[in-house]
Amino acid sequence: MERIDVVSVLILDEERKRVLTVQNEELWSLPGGKREEAESLRQAAIRETKEETGYDVEVEGVVRISERMSSNHVVFFTFRGRVVGGKMATEDPEIQRVEWKDLSEAERLMPWYGDLMALWNGPSVYRNEQGGGHTIRELTHEEDFRSVFPLIRQLRTDLTEEKYVDLLHVMRKEGYRLFGLARDGEWLALAGVGIRHNFYNGRHLFVYDLVTDSQQRSKGYGAMLLTHLEAWAQVNGCERVELTSGVQRLDAHRFYERKMGYNRTSWVFRKELT
Structure with missing residues (x-):
């Protein structure tokens, strides 16, 4: 099955509450x-925005990801963007109108996006920025594993570096994966996860480890990383995400429930991915 990536850009005129749209045959998007x-x-x-609308744009993080499984595996990525130049025109023969x-008319014509203002104001689920921006990526090399040890040790204080590396290699064979958020080469937050299956959660992502550097907390890095993982x-x-947290960590509990929208049962936190 072929994987196809499709991108779109949400460009909002906040002052006049308008959204930039294009018409392809009878469909607005x-x-x-x-x-x-x-x-x-x-x-x-x-590139696609320039070809279809004539505008030069800057794009920020992805605010929505969805997919369709048919004869191909199509993954849709919606960026947040803004106009920085150009003028309205189109180079694409398939575009009838720009x-x-x-907002209300755009939502009626494109109901699959839901509340566009909420989407615009929502957190970015992916960033890959240069020059002072934040990068989220999966760690797969030995040098990366060792470079994040000081951060993981803030969460797992009994680990030595060698024990950590030895266990990590065994855990990775069992499906454990590490994701890190960095800025200018400095690791700010780290998460260890794995895809699991059971009767009550179906196929789900379990978060084993989630830590933000002690000097960087309350800056949104944990939320950024967890949103990316979702x-x-x-x-x-996956149908949902699940994690557990010790009952003594009341600050973490408030973060999961109030900031990230997780439902709590005792020390288990669960979020539906719908």
């Missing part, structure tokens, strides 16, 4: 299209 070979998602979003639509889990067919 956000500007965007298929990612080409050797092209990043961000590059595809910028218009700024009122999107990654959804793309990988």
Whole structure:
């Protein structure tokens, strides 16, 4: 089954409450299209928007990920973006019209996006920025594993570096995966997860470890990383995310429940991916 990546860009005129839309045959949508070979998602979003609308845009994080399984595996990425130049026009022969639509009209024409203002104001689920931005990626190499040991040791204080590396290699064979959030080469937050199956959760992502550097807490890095993992889990067919937290960590409990929207049963926190 072929994997196809499709990008779109949500561009909102906040002052006038309008959204940039394009009409392809009879269907209205956000500007965007298929990612080409050797092209990043961000590059595809910028190129497709220019071709379809005539505008030069900057794009920020992905605010929505969805997928469709048919003859191909199609994954849809919606970026948040803004106009920085150009003028309304189109180079794409498949685009009939380019218009700024009122929010209510845009939501009526594109109901699959839901509340566009909420989407615009929501957290980004993916970032890959250079020059002072934040990068979230999976760790797969020995040098990466060792570089994050000081951070994981803030959570698992009894670990030595060698014990950590030895256990990590065994755990990875059993499906454990490490994701880190970094800025300018410095690790700020780390999560260890695995996809699991059981009768009450079905296919789900279990978060074994989640830690933000003690000097970087309350800056949104934990939320950014957990939101990325939720999107990654959804793309990988998980129905929900589950984690556990010690009853003594009341600050963490408030974060999971109030900030991230998790439901709590005793020390178990669970979130539906819908």
